[in-house]
Amino acid sequence: MESKFYLTWEDYKQKFPELEKRPEEAVAPKLQACEDAMFNFIVGLLM
């Protein structure tokens, strides 16, 4: 999705280079879940 408001794991790593040292399999899904929850809330405001 083309948006500056929705961050993927790649976007996070670019923004916070120190994330490279963190366990991706633990951190990435966690961050993704928050991104998706907010996405669903926002889009849901127009439903």
Next chain:
Amino acid sequence: MNLEALTKAVGELDEEQVLAALKEFVAAGPTEEEAQQVVAACQAGMAIVGDLFEQGEYFVGDLIFAGELLTNAIEILKPVLGGTSSAKIGKIVLGTVAGDLHDIGKNIFKSMAEAAGFEVIDLGIDTPAAAFVEKVREIKPEIVGMSGVLTLALEAMKDTVDALKAAGLRDSVKVIIGGNPVTKEACEQIGADAFTTNAAEGVKICQRWVS
């Protein structure tokens, strides 16, 4: 000005053609009488739209566009229409009933009723029974129109009719109800004179009442 072509273009909802024709007409500096004829031709076009709606050629979205088209047309004609307005065939007090905030159906009915020559007093949405009563007492319309989309609107319609009765005004008006939940049974229970889920049909019923 080819009035027949104008009527046809309005009926076909050909906005470009209608607006171009009207602009040309206004630019030529017509008399007020000529302008009234053009308004009548536009109204005749709206009647075609209503007929096509009843025949299932047009749908609600097309009626909305027709209302928009007519508003724009009258806007263009305003400078040449002068102050006189054509005679009204009757008055309708209209509103979405208490508890219901939907107004699309009401607005379509309003624009079609106005196009048919009615003066419409629109009380807006979520209209308490007392507001209907007050307005009916004040302006003495021939018709009261109540609209609603939610099933709870049926109760509110009944309350409104009861309030008109209590105020001794029920017999002086015809009551028509419209909207998704209205049925013949609901109409009887509410004590309305007519019901419709079809704005064009609703306008026809009103026309019969005042003719």
Next chain:
Amino acid sequence: MTDARARAEERTQLFRDLLKGKTPKRVPYSTAPAMEYVIQYAGYDLEKTLWTLKDLDKIYDKFCAEFLSDTNPVGTYRLPTFYQILGSKAFVMGSGGFMQHPEVVGLLPEEYDEFIASPYDCILNTILPRLYTALDAEPSQKALVLAKAYRAYLDDFGVIAAVRNKMHEKYGYAMLAAGFTIAPFDFIADFPRSFSGISIDIRRRPEKVLEACEAVTPLLVKKGKLPPSVEYGYIMIPLHMAPYMREKDFEKFYWPTFKKLVEELSANGHNCYLFIEQDWMRYLDYLNDLPENTIMRFEFGDPKLVKEKVGKKHIVSGLYPITLLQTGTKEQCVDKAKELMDILAPGGKYWFNYDKSVLTIDKEGRIADNLKAVTEYVYENGKY
């Protein structure tokens, strides 16, 4: 296994079969009342309860004890608190305490290009601040408003989920996950452009409407998707605008991106559940073209035609008019249930449900009596 567990298992099996196109043991049944009705039925103040959600478990317990349903009756879409924090114009409470959606415009005609370039950015930058007035603020304020609203949203739906679970533990309902999304054209119409706005746009700027529908489709697919771990569930899609359009406009503007949405969600392994508002009889052939076992709950229509045109390939539901519960006698209500079951149940692929939810309670209690009679009829006569 407790009784409730056994019941839940039996009911879940009905839906496992139904969703895969197998004929279940009996006709699955969902009850009609929405939360608003249930609150009033328990004798609570509607508006106050929608704000506080106080005693919601007691409120539902009364209802669940009296009214059978195979699906969990606890649920709602609209609660006032987070809409209030956001200063919503899109959803407001009417004088009776019911949440409603007045006609609003979040996107101006000249802003289509902005939307098409990035729907999500445009939603956040342009549309939301217009429809949710508390978001029309300086950045820190905006961030806080959103945080408070999201907190209220999680709190309230947390209560709903807890009550839902409690009723499930006690009464044993079918376990089904549910997603929610909207058809692309409806999405553009409902909040960004409004019913009137879109009806005008399809004539004045048809290309923009088409591009906007295309641009927003991936977001709506994402919104609707259930996690792959969900084995049985459906994605609810209420359909709105099509009955108000001419077929040639429907075919051009509505259908292509809607079909794409349903196809992508179905390919992900879950059934779409179309809540088909108003009269779609003109469009049955289109509907039949959707992926197999799409659930189609109709508000209006001819049941025979529905069964014939879409009932072989898809799961049919709805069509029972709740106004009859309000105005009919017990006998008329049961006759209607019989009529629908006789036409729609044979061969399976049928889920008994009403045309829409019952929101308001009647003073006489007729709805409750009629509802019980219909429920009893369906349970007694729905065995395959």
